[in-house]
Amino acid sequence: EVQLQQSGAELGKPGTSVKLSCKVSGYNIRNTYMHWVNQRPGKGLEWIGRIDPANGNTIYAEKFKSKATLTADTSSNTAYMQLSQLKSDDTAIYFCAMNHWFAYWGQGTLVTVSS
Amino acid sequence: DVVLTQTPPTLSATIGQSVSISCRSSQSLLHSNGNTYLHWLLQRPGQSPQLLIYLVSRLESGVPNRFSGSGSGTDFTLKISGVEAEDLGVYYCVQGTHAPWTFGGGTKLELK
Numbered sequence: 001e002v003q004l005q006q007s008g009a010e011l012g013k014p015g016t017s018v019k020l021s022c023k024v025s026g027y028n029i030r031n032t033y034m035h036w037v038n039q040r041p042g043k044g045l046e047w048i049g050r051i052d053p054a055n056g057n058t059i060y061a062e063k064f065k066s067k068a069t070l071t072a073d074t075s076s077n078t079a080y081m082q083l084s085q086l087k088s089d090d091t092a093i094y095f096c097a098m099n100h101w102f103a104y105w106g107q108g109t110l111v112t113v114s115s
Numbered sequence: 116d117v118v119l120t121q122t123p124p125t126l127s128a129t130i131g132q133s134v135s136i137s138c139r140s141s142q143s144l145l146h147s148n149g150n151t152y153l154h155w156l157l158q159r160p161g162q163s164p165q166l167l168i169y170l171v172s173r174l175e176s177g178v179p180n181r182f183s184g185s186g187s188g189t190d191f192t193l194k195i196s197g198v199e200a201e202d203l204g205v206y207y208c209v210q211g212t213h214a215p216w217t218f219g220g221g222t223k224l225e226l227k
Contacts, residue, residue, distance in 0.1 A: 035216065044205070044218060044219075044221040045156075045158070045164065045207055045209075045218045047216045047217060050216070059214050059215060060215070061116075061215045062116075062215070095163060097164075100211060101152070101154040101209075101211065102154060102156060102164070102209060105163040105165065106163065
């Protein structure tokens with residue numbers, strides 16, 4: 001059974017960074033893409049970017065190019081997303097999702113930005 | 116970027132009613148490799164999204180066959196043949212033909 005286990009909720013101060021993790025079990029992440037998606041309170045889904053863990057290649061949505069950094073550790077089968085220069089409008093649930101058509105999702109990590 | 120426009124934004128249905136959701140793309144989603152990377156997700160309240168349909172019309176394993184997808188090019192439809200209570204939530208289309216991937220705005224299915 002494929003499972004994506006995301007790290008716990010984060011409380012970050014404005015201007016700081018947080019690093020979220022997404023550990024995959026039941027499938028080798030070298031063989032797929034890992035996507036990151038956010039959902040602001042009461043809003044829809046927004047694609048942030050994706051990484052190909054086999055070679056580290058990344059693609060980002062334009063608005064997240066200076067906000068998010070995607071990495072992956074194939075030895076631990078884990079994907080990561082660092083969010084930098086946090087602002088209040090970065091407050092959201094962040095999901096990781098796996099494969100070309102988002103077949104598997106993590107449970108989401110709530111990031112709250114507040115001083 | 117590709118813009119996906121979903122209609123209607125809200126859909127009220129009774130149990131057993133058949134409903135359809137439209138997803139229109141600002142560009143053709145036919146990839147040069149012959150695939151069309153248009154997929155449908157359902158997000159129930161308080162849950163992560165789940166995949167229902169991938170590549171326009173392929174039913175994800177474990178998804179009831181009352182769900183079906185159709186369409187080509189720029190126009191796509193998700194149909195639910197006989198709504199059940201567990202189908203309530205927000206439906207999203209998502210495309211992966213053209214980077215960056217983009218989601219539709221969502222269609223909320225609620226009980227009438």
